[in-house]
Amino acid sequence: RKVLVSGLPASPGLAAGKAHVILDVKHIDEFQDGEILVTEMTAPDWVPAMKKAKAIVTNSGGMTCHAAIVSRELGIPCIVGTASRGAAATEALKTGQDITVDATNGVVYEGILEEATKQVPAATAAEGGAVVTAVESYPITGTKIYVNLGEPDLADKVSKLPADGVGLMREEFIWASYIGEHPLYLIKVGHPEKVVNGLAEGFRKVAQAFNPRPVVLRFSDFKTSEYRDLKGGEEFEPQEPSPLLGWRGASRYYDPKYIEGFKLEVQAVKKVREEYGLKNLWVMIPFTRTVDELRKVVEIMDEQGLRRGPDFKVWLMAEIPSNIILADKFAQYVDGFSVGSNDLTMLILGTDRDNGTVGHIFDERNLAVLRAVKQLIKVAHHYGKTVSVCGQAPSVYPEFTKFLVEQGIDSVSVNPDAVISTRKNVAAYEQRILLDGITKKGMVEDPDLRWDPFPE
Template identity: 50%
Template sequence: MDEPGSQYALSLEEIGSEDVALVGGKSANLGELAGLDVPVLPGFTTTSAAYDRYLAETDVEESIAELLDGLDPDDVPDLQGRGRRIRALFESAEMPADLERVILDRYRRLASETGEAEPVVAVRSSATAEDLPTASFAGQQETFLNVSGERELLEAVKGCYASLFTDRAITYRVDRGFDHFAVKLACVVQVMGRADRGCSGIAFTIDPDTGFRNAVVIEASYGLGELIVQGEVTPDRYVVFKPTNGIIERTVGSKERRMVRRDGRTAVEPVPDRDRDRVALSDERIASLATYARRIEDHFGRPMDIEWLLDGVRDELYVVQARPETVHGGERERSIRTYRRTEDGEVLVEGVAIGTAIGAGPVRILSNVGDMGRFERGDVLVTGTTDPDWEPVMRKAAAIVTERGGKTSHAAIVSRELGIPAIVGAESAVKVLRDGEPVTVDCTEATGRVFEGELPFEVHEQPLEEIPGTETDVTLILGDPSRAFSLSRLPVDGVGLAREEFIVTSAIGDHPLYAIERGESERFVEELRAGIAKIAAAFHPRDVVVRLSDFKSDEYRNLRGGARYEPEESNPMLGWRGASRYYDPDFRDAFRLECEALRRVREEVGLDNVIVLVPFCRTPEEGRRVLEVMREFGLDTDGMDVYVMAELPSNVVLADRFAEVFDGFSIGSNDLTQLVLGIDRNSAKLAPLFREDDEAVERSTRALIESAHEADCRVGICGDAPSTVPGYVEFLLEADVDSIAVTPDVALQTIVRVAELESDL
């Protein structure tokens, strides 16, 4: 026999994912989690029958229908007025006596379970159309925190019911074709976790920007999680590689403020300086959270969007919400859409890019939701931050720019779902940008940029089913780790050249010896490790060839502190570079940092697909010295492949000898052309003579391939020639090269061309 009142309220243990129609998506998913090995705070949920009972007893449904008749969701002032009147109907009605009795009985059971006379709880809305695979309804209804006492609980339940008719919820249902009365609301009532004494955040089991599926992306900040969603703080960001549970990157956010409990209410207070610059979660907690996230994803069989907290009193992690990720979580993409600006312009502001698209239009600066009547479809929304009340206007924007917020802030989440490019954390955007001025918002790189004027751009869509397979590997030349996850969708065979130099210049900036002198060796290693790991994780298990640092002395001098460590050479191109540095007493300590970064990538993150490439190695003996130093610095050269860059005539002439030292070759066509023809590749005067398809260069290339294959070594090419020289791909296939590395912009065309040529050979 059913327990009296069970039609109106159920414990989380009594429900599961099949009960969405009864208790809504949020409650159903929490009930499902309670049956897994995932920590969930104790609580109960009201049901859709309770909501129906409230409507029937209070007789508000007819009034709601009248107020929604003839609604135009684009008429924002009218929408706001109607929504306000509907919510007032809910809040002024009396809770039916039988419903009140059931809710309070469940609350008293929680009191008994926790040993508290009036347990502090969180009351969250759970709509029956919420957290579906095709519609998240995230943030559409209200959450009430720090609710204590029976009267306050009943008022919170009524507030949740009323929030089914917030302006954003009404608009969301209209846009997606949901009947307003077909959507019902339940309320999850859970013991409040003490995140105010710990931290909280969000975890995606997929990269929310690119759809890369092998990562768990976690954001964390101190206190209750509302400030992250509201975009009021810059949280920490951690990326975990799913197959190994290794941490790819840790980015420390500023975490300036936190929301805490004070006298039964929430308050916002500054975070002490000592806590801002350290990570909110330990590596052990990050790994545990990633494990829970993967467990949840495996159970539901799709990517998930998870809210969590670390209870600072109990010192325990808890999952407080799990819903399907709706932007990338459905059917896998069948095409690749890429955006590219065709003109450059002046950068006005920068921030964190959300999505990978470009948008343009006139700036419309709004200071609060009351200004939304000024906004026209196609404007670029510029504001401090957004919350769910902004959604009716966000859906009309060509792009969105906010001064605050991280990758899981409200503006970021909604812009992804709407497919609108957005930049968050663009400090001073409201001051710098001018209302009405035309701008272009470019989110094609990790740093989003707002350009002056409406610049032309191209959109290219390539169906993946039209890309043929090839016998010869086609790989990428890649330096920027921020592009790795999005580029991983390309049907390539891995990365033929990942340049350490880009990571050093863009993420670190210091000469390695200067970093050591300043006591910042660990920062240097971690930044380098994170950059390499992101590229390797993106293409795992495909091979990623990482070239050791190949700065010339003049380039090293341009790094911070570089001038004190670098000689002034008359011809740096032929000077102290590549392999000759690694064993030199004047550079060994710097090389140790590179080796340690690579060791962590392979051993701690577990990315065994990394192949190390040694550049500018003049003799086989020099190669042996480099391998010896690598082993001394902790790299297992027997357990991983190490290639040599074939870019010197000596590499060609002594290919058989180099094959005794290294596991493979990667031809550097730029330096090989320079040294075979005796041409300074930086000379504008000699540029017409610099030809990778010169007969001498091609004969050298062919000879290298033949000698390497005789020694059973693989040979790839990673210079510019395959991307820029007409007919060069044909030559490489005829020479029987094993792999061709090209820049991402020509990867798809190269694959098609290679397939065509292979069919003719």
């Protein structure tokens, strides 16, 4: 067996087929169903091709990059960061070349391996009706198990998982696959309804599939570089040296240059809740740097008729250190927090999560991150607010989920492929906590987890 390239195993699985190297998103229309997508890195506007891919291999990126997250949701094998492991995939692989992608071990082999051709997709067995399986029951847990979801067309399938709702619904799939045009451009040409109707239809599909279980929608969190890729976007988006730390999230929503675009998102949420009667749709505000930013965004929502209440919850995505340090202040304006462990880890450790060179430093299990999450749970609960987590960490590291349960987290939201295992793990962790409470012989908590390390 000849190894062509290796990288990080971002989404496990085995697939074989013909490679298709695409270096520019302008050429994704040339991509065919069942090919293996090979590129530098994906972004939201690559989603139409990703949905047709049998597997994905990229030059750059880490375990929390766009390609990794989307591939896990779509259930397709994915290897990222090949350039940092010796050879860039776009240089080592050629379009039309037969390859086998072993994304469980992060290796791409030359040719079609026999074991890859014997793989039978789970969906085929289920739909064929020839395979009979026993109905499995799943434990009830005190900690709610939510699922992360972005692609509305997967909602019916994912809703059958033993999940208590959607803890993170991403808008970006809808923008890339259903709208494709910049909101301010559509306002300029007189068609703002395309945004409202397009978003509302995507929201409806997910909320209806999961009803009455809650669906927590994260308002748009495109970076300026991603907004520019939408039709008409170049006129409205600046060129930023570091989009990850630039004009994104809440800072856009109240900005006079973008506020009208944000209002369209709010109107779409209202349409689903009021016209379609799907009251299980909640919202989450991402990347909010200051308390004043949060106040401004909540006021805009209030003015548009979208107000917090018994059946409408507003969460804050806790992904910036200020969200933790000032949790008591942010808590005034929301019903709960959801830890975005990807960006929170990046900002606490000062590591670009998409940079393979420093990827070995990025680790959600770092003590600094654990202390921050523990502190947030403590403060939020003091003020009667719930805490969830929606980053990649619980999907990848069972020990991180164990830590969350021990700290009293209210819910965890994981990728579809991790829902069942997470539910079983959480049930075991909760039983261990109960047993330790009865016997008084449980493990003593690591004193290093204390936010204030000085003894009282």
